[in-house]
Amino acid sequence: MNSQTYDQIEIPEEKLENEKKFLKEGMEITIDFYDGEIIGITLPEKIEFEVVETEPAVKGNTTNNAMKDATIETGFVVKVPLFINQGERIIISTKDGKYSSRA
Numbered sequence: 001m002n003s004q005t006y007d008q009i010e011i012p013e014e015k016l017e018n019e020k021k022f023l024k025e026g027m028e029i030t031i032d033f034y035d036g037e038i039i040g041i042t043l044p045e046k047i048e049f050e051v052v053e054t055e056p057a058v059k060g061n062t063t064n065n066a067m068k069d070a071t072i073e074t075g076f077v078v079k080v081p082l083f084i085n086q087g088e089r090i091i092i093s094t095k096d097g098k099y100s101s102r103a
Contacts, residue, residue, distance in 0.1 A: 029042065029088050047094060049072035052073050
């Protein structure tokens with residue numbers, strides 16, 4: 001929705017293949033146009049998400065840079081350090097889809 005005119009803008013899903021895994025309700029994005037046609041969107045560089053599912057760290061599994069899978073609120077699975085638990089908020093880079101830090 002355009003936040004100034006409140007017009008609804010529909011974007012074809014095929015134009016959002018990579019970006020849709022980072023979209024959250026109420027999020028502000030920039031829509032990219034070329035010759036009046038939507039060509040995609042620009043997301044913020046980093047976005048905060050809640051971890052909705054991850055396995056607890058296994059004691060003794062402390063090799064350098066040990067990572068585990070975590071599912072965020074959009075359903076996207078990202079590798080996070082072992083100390084991240086379910087319910088925590090993390091920051092993910094939208095450029096490469098990788099964990100950046102705790103929120």
